[in-house]
Amino acid sequence: MTSPPTSPTETIVFATAPRGPRAWGYFALLAAAPVAAAAYAAWLSIYAYTHYGPVAAWYRPRPYWLLAIVLAAVSLLLALQARWRRQTHLRMGPTGFTLRLAPRPPVSLLWRDVVGIETRFSRSIFGHMHGVIVLHLRDGSRLRLDGRFPNLPGLARRLQRHLYADQLPALRRRWAAGQPLDFGILQIDRHGLTVRQRAFPWHSIARIEMRGGRLVIELNSGKPLILSLRRLRNPDILLWWLHDEAKR
Template sequence: MPITRPTPQDTARVIFGQAPRGLKRWAVVLLCLTPVVLAGYALQQTYFFYTHYGPVAATYRPRPFWALAAFFGLLALVVCLRIRWRRKSRLIIAPSGLNIDLPPKAPLALSWDEVESIQVIAARGLASRPSPRGRIILILRNGQRLHLDDRFPNLLLLARELQRHLYAERLPKMRQQWEAGQTMDFGALQISSHGITHKRHQYPWREVQGLSIRQGALVIELHHRHKPIRIPVHRLKNPDLLLWWLHEEAKR
């Protein structure tokens, strides 16, 4: 997705969880019908063996089908409870922070200052097209990791909205660090107004030819190196903020 300037909304927005859609919805329907079909077949077998072979056969012969019906019934109950929790999930995004309610867990209120980074894991569907089955991982300063899955609609757009709020909160401090020549930590890469640092190797900005994200990695092209440096995105903190900063703010 393209880099976007961090201009978050000034008002709070509430996002509710949703039940599974598409193939997942039909899979749930099929799962709920399975114990009903098995119980009906077991009942028919019980009647058949009772009328033809007596009560002993009617007790033991259909038992596997009753067991399967009970197993799938319990499984369907668990899935339905999870769907109910999904529908009760709620996310409130505000300029001051966010409130996360993911039943059966207790609700959690966070300020943007408590969020260390936002990691987006975008799953791929058929023909390598983006799929809504990805995840958003909020990494807090205390080390806790909060997962937001596809229970929320438009997951990638939601990730962008969260990033814009986080970036807007971070920018004033980043500008101060940049002007003071201090190092800003982005995980496996550190930057400052003097240059970039990777694996304890420092490269002045005059040696950097370009930076971009390709195939899940940050690619750093240097003038004196034929082979670019590749850093996996999952090893970076807020890679989108890094690129936005380098393309927009660092030019000022």
């Protein structure tokens, strides 16, 4: 498939899919399976008719005709899936991005239309990385980037660089004006942080860190607060802000 034209400042990430000679080999294999089953069923029909009569020619090859139909349906679905994956891509530019999750039509948005990014990654027992990137949009909807895209952690870092660069000026203005910054169920300001309407001043907090898919807030006294990262908006920028930006 020909890549869409890009400007020097644009980046295109294609979904993982067979391309070039591998694609032709993949589609040939998908076509060969039902054809082979149908050819064997046809040969068996002729053989049974010439040796045992029309009744045997009707009944004996029926399982293989059924197998050919099932293989044809599965091959068609796999071919459509491969075709859609070849069309799936993410185009990132300096002001926004276009996401095509075929067979859906492409969606074009500005970076400021995205209010948060959520990452969920896990590694299988075979060492393969699985996960999903969820983009939270300003209108309340979500966009999901799943395993169709290669190197999801690297893609998440690219998206975060774009999103944080677009959000930092607004966050700095709110912080300078003394307004709280909203990270989902957690908000922070110059006096401390608030979790589910419960306020904790900065002097009562010993440490904040990510641990095992959770945000752990250790207090100087009492049990630590443990928040699921799924309940937070942009936990990465939250930690970066606390360790770097808030010290300015």
